[in-house]
Amino acid sequence: MATRLRSTRFQDRCLPAAVARRHLQTACRLLPLLCLLLLPLTAGANDLRAVAFIPQWVPQAQFAGYYLAREKGFFKEAGLDVTILRGGPGAPPSEYLADGKAQFGSMFLSKGIQLRANGVKVVNICQLVQRSSLMLVAKTTSGIASPEDMNGKKVGLWEGEFDLQPQAFFKAYHLTIHPVRQTSSMTLFLRDGVDVVSAMWYNEYHRLLNSGLDPDELKTFFFSDYNLNFPEDGIYVPEAFYRQEPETCHRFVRAVLRGWRYAFAHPEETVDFLMHYDTIGRDSNRAHQHWMLDRMQDIIQPAGSEVPMGELQKTDYDRVAGELLRAGMIRQAPAFAEFSRTGQSHD
Amino acid sequence: MIKNLGLAGKLILFILTSTTLVFAAAFGYNHLVARRIVLKGVRETTMNLTRATAYRIESVLRSVEQMPRNLAATLEEHPYTRADILRDVKDVAKNNPNIFGSAIAFEPYAFEPQQRYFAPYAYQKGNDIALAYLNVEPYHYFYMDWYQVPRELGHAVWSEPYYDEGGGDIMMATFSVPFYRNQNGKRTLTGIVTADVALNWLQEIIAATKVYTSGYAFLISANGVIITHPYQKFVMRESIFSIAEARGDKNLREIGRRMIYGDEDFVPITDFVSGEKAWLSYAPLATSGWSLAVVVPEKELFADVNTLSVKVVLIGAIGFLGLFIIIAFISRRITKPIASLAATTTEIARGNLDVELPRVTDNDEVGRLTRSFANMRTALKEYIADLAATTAAKERIESELKIARSIQLNFLPKQFPPFPDKTSFEIFATLESAKEVGGDLYDFFLLDDAHLLFTVGDVSGKGVPAALFMAVTKTLMKGMAEPGMPPSRLLELVNQELARDNDAMMFVTLFCGILDLRTGVLAYANAGHNPPVIIRRQQPPQWLEMKPGFVLGGMEDTEYETASLTLLPGDAMLVYTDGVTEAKDMADELYSDDRLLATARDFATLGCEAQVQKVLASVKAFAGEAPQADDITILSLHYLGGE
Numbered sequence: 001m002a003t004r005l006r007s008t009r010f011q012d013r014c015l016p017a018a019v020a021r022r023h024l025q026t027a028c029r030l031l032p033l034l035c036l037l038l039l040p041l042t043a044g045a046n047d048l049r050a051v052a053f054i055p056q057w058v059p060q061a062q063f064a065g066y067y068l069a070r071e072k073g074f075f076k077e078a079g080l081d082v083t084i085l086r087g088g089p090g091a092p093p094s095e096y097l098a099d100g101k102a103q104f105g106s107m108f109l110s111k112g113i114q115l116r117a118n119g120v121k122v123v124n125i126c127q128l129v130q131r132s133s134l135m136l137v138a139k140t141t142s143g144i145a146s147p148e149d150m151n152g153k154k155v156g157l158w159e160g161e162f163d164l165q166p167q168a169f170f171k172a173y174h175l176t177i178h179p180v181r182q183t184s185s186m187t188l189f190l191r192d193g194v195d196v197v198s199a200m201w202y203n204e205y206h207r208l209l210n211s212g213l214d215p216d217e218l219k220t221f222f223f224s225d226y227n228l229n230f231p232e233d234g235i236y237v238p239e240a241f242y243r244q245e246p247e248t249c250h251r252f253v254r255a256v257l258r259g260w261r262y263a264f265a266h267p268e269e270t271v272d273f274l275m276h277y278d279t280i281g282r283d284s285n286r287a288h289q290h291w292m293l294d295r296m297q298d299i300i301q302p303a304g305s306e307v308p309m310g311e312l313q314k315t316d317y318d319r320v321a322g323e324l325l326r327a328g329m330i331r332q333a334p335a336f337a338e339f340s341r342t343g344q345s346h347d
Numbered sequence: 348m349i350k351n352l353g354l355a356g357k358l359i360l361f362i363l364t365s366t367t368l369v370f371a372a373a374f375g376y377n378h379l380v381a382r383r384i385v386l387k388g389v390r391e392t393t394m395n396l397t398r399a400t401a402y403r404i405e406s407v408l409r410s411v412e413q414m415p416r417n418l419a420a421t422l423e424e425h426p427y428t429r430a431d432i433l434r435d436v437k438d439v440a441k442n443n444p445n446i447f448g449s450a451i452a453f454e455p456y457a458f459e460p461q462q463r464y465f466a467p468y469a470y471q472k473g474n475d476i477a478l479a480y481l482n483v484e485p486y487h488y489f490y491m492d493w494y495q496v497p498r499e500l501g502h503a504v505w506s507e508p509y510y511d512e513g514g515g516d517i518m519m520a521t522f523s524v525p526f527y528r529n530q531n532g533k534r535t536l537t538g539i540v541t542a543d544v545a546l547n548w549l550q551e552i553i554a555a556t557k558v559y560t561s562g563y564a565f566l567i568s569a570n571g572v573i574i575t576h577p578y579q580k581f582v583m584r585e586s587i588f589s590i591a592e593a594r595g596d597k598n599l600r601e602i603g604r605r606m607i608y609g610d611e612d613f614v615p616i617t618d619f620v621s622g623e624k625a626w627l628s629y630a631p632l633a634t635s636g637w638s639l640a641v642v643v644p645e646k647e648l649f650a651d652v653n654t655l656s657v658k659v660v661l662i663g664a665i666g667f668l669g670l671f672i673i674i675a676f677i678s679r680r681i682t683k684p685i686a687s688l689a690a691t692t693t694e695i696a697r698g699n700l701d702v703e704l705p706r707v708t709d710n711d712e713v714g715r716l717t718r719s720f721a722n723m724r725t726a727l728k729e730y731i732a733d734l735a736a737t738t739a740a741k742e743r744i745e746s747e748l749k750i751a752r753s754i755q756l757n758f759l760p761k762q763f764p765p766f767p768d769k770t771s772f773e774i775f776a777t778l779e780s781a782k783e784v785g786g787d788l789y790d791f792f793l794l795d796d797a798h799l800l801f802t803v804g805d806v807s808g809k810g811v812p813a814a815l816f817m818a819v820t821k822t823l824m825k826g827m828a829e830p831g832m833p834p835s836r837l838l839e840l841v842n843q844e845l846a847r848d849n850d851a852m853m854f855v856t857l858f859c860g861i862l863d864l865r866t867g868v869l870a871y872a873n874a875g876h877n878p879p880v881i882i883r884r885q886q887p888p889q890w891l892e893m894k895p896g897f898v899l900g901g902m903e904d905t906e907y908e909t910a911s912l913t914l915l916p917g918d919a920m921l922v923y924t925d926g927v928t929e930a931k932d933m934a935d936e937l938y939s940d941d942r943l944l945a946t947a948r949d950f951a952t953l954g955c956e957a958q959v960q961k962v963l964a965s966v967k968a969f970a971g972e973a974p975q976a977d978d979i980t981i982l983s984l985h986y987l988g989g990e
Contacts, residue, residue: 154499180499181490187507188492190570193499210588211570212604285585287592 048081049248054102055087056111059277060284061292062202062233063087063106064270065128069259071273078251093236097122103241104252109231109312110161110320116339117330121239123341126253127312128260129232131299133201134165136221137208142195144219147173147226153195156182162198165223165230168323172226186211202295206288230320232299234312234342242341249341257310264297312342354685355678362674363667370663377659381652386626389648390613393558393628393641398611400556400564401630401639404549408505408634411446412522414439415540416503419526422451422540432458433467433478439542440469441476447511447519447545450481452488453538464488470543494539497523501536505635507568508546510583518546518574518583520635550575553639559647569636571603578620590619602627606638618642684713692720700728748811752780755814758821759789763956771864771989772799775955776982777963779926785978786813786855787924788821795830797864800837803922803982804857804876804899816853820845820899824859834859834872835907838899842874842907845900854900858922860984867914867986872907874899877925880947884917888947890940891920916988921947921958926979930966933973938966955983 055063066084069075075082085091085102093105098120106128107115115122136155138144144153147169155177157166170177180194186207189197199205201222208218223229235253242249263270271290300309307313314336321333352360418435427435432451439449448470458465466481466488481488488494497504503524511519521543528537549566553575556564565576571586581590587603590596594617602614609631618625624645631638646653687705694702704721707714756778763775776789786806794800802824806813823841838859845855858879860871871891875898882888891912897905914920923943930938943962950961959981966979 180495183490183492183495185492185507187570188496188499191496191500191504193496210586210592212586212588212600212607214604283583285589285593287585287589290593 047079048076049079049245050081050083051104051248051252052083052085052096052102053104053106053252054085054091054093054096055106056093056108056233058086058088059274060203061271061274061289061296064263064274064293064296065256065260066106067259067274067277068263068270069255072259072262074255074258074262075252078255080248080252080255082252082255094120097236097238100238103237103248105236106233107236108161109234109316110164110324112234112236113317113321113324113334113339114161114330115236116334117324117332122236123239123242124234124312124339125237125242125249125341126235126256126310127231127316127340127342128234128256128310129296129299130305130307130313130316131302132165132222132224132228132230132232133295133299134162134223134230134232135199135201135205136166136169136196136223137189137199137205138196138219138221139192139213140217140219142192142219144195147175147221150177150196151175152177154178154180154193155196156180156189156194156198158182158198164320164323164327164329165228166198167327168228169221169223169226202292202299203288206291206295210288228319228323229316230323231312231316239338246341253310260296260300260309263293264301267293308343310342312340314340354682355675358678359671359674363671366667366670374656374659374663378652378656381655382649385649385652389626389643390628393562393626393643394611394613394630396556396558397564397628397630397639397641400552400641401632403552404566404637404639405632405634407445407548408522408544408632411443411542411544412503412524412634414443414446415449415522415524415542418451419503419524419540422526422537423528433469436467437469437476437478439540440471443542445544445548446542447471448543450541451538452481452494452541454536455489457537466538493521493523493541497525497539498536501525505569505637507570507572508574508583511543511545518549519543520546546574556641558641558643559650561647562641562643564639564641566632566637566639567603567606569607571607574637594619602629605629606631606640607636609633609636609638615645616642618644681713684717688713688717688720695720695724695727700724700731751811751814755785755818758818760791765791766793769793769864771987772862773955773985773987774799774801774983775959776803776980777959779963779975779979781809781926781975781977781979785809786817787926787978787980788817788855789922789980789982790821790824791982792825792828794828794832794861798830799862799864800828800834800859801862801922801982801984802857802859803879803924803980804855804874805924805926805978805980806855807853807898809978812851812853816845816851816855816900820855820857824857833909834861834870835909838872838874838896838907839905842899842901842905843903846903846905849900854898856898860920860922862914862984862986867916867918867988868911869914869920869986870909870911872896872909874907875901877923877928879923880921880944881912882919882921882947882951884915888921888944888951890944914986916986919951919955919958919983919985921962922982922984923962924978924980926975926977927962927966927981929977930970930979931973931976932969933971938969942969955985958983 053066055066059067070082070084085096087093093102093107094111094115096102097105109124109127112122112124144150155166157163157179159181180188182188182198184204186197186204188194190208190211199208205220209215235256237249267290270293271286274289275286317336317340321330324330325333418439421435436449436451440446448468450466450468452466455463464481468479468481469476470479493506496506503522506521506523508518508520510516521541523539523541525539526537527534529535553564553566554577563577566574567587568574571588572583573581573585573587574583576582587606588600591600591603596617596619599616599619602616605612606629611630613626613628616625616627617623621644626643626645626648627640629638629640684705684707691702691704704717704724707717759778765774774791776791778785778787778789786809787804788806789803791799791801804817804820806816806820820841823844824837827840828837838857855874856876857874858871858876860869862869871893873893873896875896878890878893880888881891893910894908896907928938928940928943946962946965950958953961962981963979
């Protein structure tokens, strides 16, 4: 989710999405009108349906399937002219979907459920990431070898949907920890400012490795290993849009899945493409994007999983919705059948 | 292949090979030691350079540290107003040209109970100092590294470098000092004083660090991120660890770890830009946790050593060429007479003994060999001359022997049938000589109208003496035989003659028979000869029974006995010498009496001549390729009766 922190003071791009979102909400209220005006102009050309997609973070291998689907013409073959907007702090997909600035958005499952429970009618048309890559990491030198050892320790935590699993985890193990608000920077952890840090397996964990820590110097706690597997990235569309153009949605999902399959089959080409993508972060390097792509394959197609690519399982849904209810972040869980429209896009 | 090389080739090959080995060993050792010496020097030089450059950077960073440290100390000790704070922060930004900006960021509500954020920030804007506040939402400075890290660690820190897009997109780093105040008797964190330093000067210092021709320096942050590097694409994008990962270079990763741990060393690496071998020295910047590295390409490091080595190799090569020529010259000097000697001896081997041997003056091995050849040639010449004479003599003797043979054979009756008007018997004999002149004899003649004398003998020894003795025996037999004389008497007379003055101690075995043609009565006497075979009609052949008798010529006054039997018409007799029964085949087996008896049975009914020829053929077939050792004489007599 996060790129490395730049301590830039006058920029908000590096802030966690949730923080930036609040700030930009006002400004974005005005944009739907503009978008409504623009949409008919872009549609119709070459009989391609023009749509926009917003990923939940800046361009990186986390969204390789989308970029490849566009680059390789899979969207065009599906009759779609897809604009991939730049995601990241200040561009939350929840708002883009709510405001109609984008028809398609990528969000965590927990975020999607919250959105719908809080009145923004979105539906999940594809659950890409099946395995949660959120994890806690401690240095072995800290002496933390089991969840119990975290008691009384300083733990770096992100906000919003990233806070859900850690809190459930601490509750399950009856831990009292000292939470430290964490940004995308790992420096605090690297300097031993916190004992435990939150990390995405495909991103921050590798940044730790690329800051000189060896895997055997790190103790990892994958939430998916502690009965807290919250599937992450999924594709969401406004329900109204889905009702009007279900076929557009299905075609979009098929093209994206095709893009992912291509990316997994051609990792070198994919990473090369990403590295030359003009908006990729200037602090990102090839080794990191390669790692991320490999891990995306691990969590989109987990080893041993029989779930078809892109399908949301009710058990997963129930687990996440249940935890959101317990945490008081939603009052009522949306009905699964209304929320999930996955599994309808197969060829 | 080596076997086919000439002597000169072998010499050159072996001497040059061993010289090369010696040279290579010496050269290799020299090269290694030279490299080690150079490396030791370079290690010192580059380590010093690295430390010196690191120190230069450190001194700038330390100068930057001074102002915020002082300010933090002041804030801890003295009361302050808003105006004090704003003046102080501006002073920090103003008084040190290296400092781009400075902030005093307070903990929530720490400056004023109603104010959550208070963080004035003074920074250079043109030639002036501008003031801003970092407390505008959503800028939660509390969670920024520059604030959070010193806050959580409780001591001053340098941040990781970053690009400040607001400050003209230049690379910066921030030094942050936490300050504390007593609240309710407790030392409580109150805020963070910072100083931002633009790092463009860093690039200049490091870019100016030149080592050899293409050596260069680079700097990494405490997280391993490349801060400066001649290859701009790496800067802030790659870390030493991401480069190590992309290149699969475990060694580089280990070096990176040592660098960020604050070690210093001089180690070999694979340059991650050029991919060539290089040496890297690194030293830490203690204040910031950064590490400076200096890379020297190995080929430049060892350029002098390599040049020297090339020259040494060149000298070696010239030396080799010289050595080659000298060896070739010497070996040709040695081998040339040998080669010409070889050509000469080849000529000698062909038989040309008059060929001139190379002239030698030296008394070395080749000279001695040549003289030996000369002696050998002389000896050979003499030997061949002797051999020619001997051969001529031998040829003469052989031709004389041939003549003797024909004379000898002329002694024997060769006319068959010998007495065409006699119908009462048939006789046939043959003598097959083993050598040119043999010792066998046979004879037959009519004593009177009614008596036929026949005899078969075998002289001891062979050759001319045997032939002469045989001639004497035959002559005596013929000369002394008289009608009515019994065979025993004849033998006694002949023996008397032969035995007298027999200095040569020769003797002869002899069978003598006299057949009465009218009655068929055969009187016979034996002088140590093989018993003849008697073949009676309708009966199997058998040995003739008789007294053995002593050989003729052995002893004077020997007495012989005459025995007799009566032949019926159709009966026959086969008289032979031991050349028949003692003929040997290839396996050294004797023809034997039994085989003769069997052969006689097979051809019992044949006529005289046919019978003799068949027996002779049988013996020859038996002997096969084996050489004939003794004369073979066979005589066949058939009594027909009717006179």
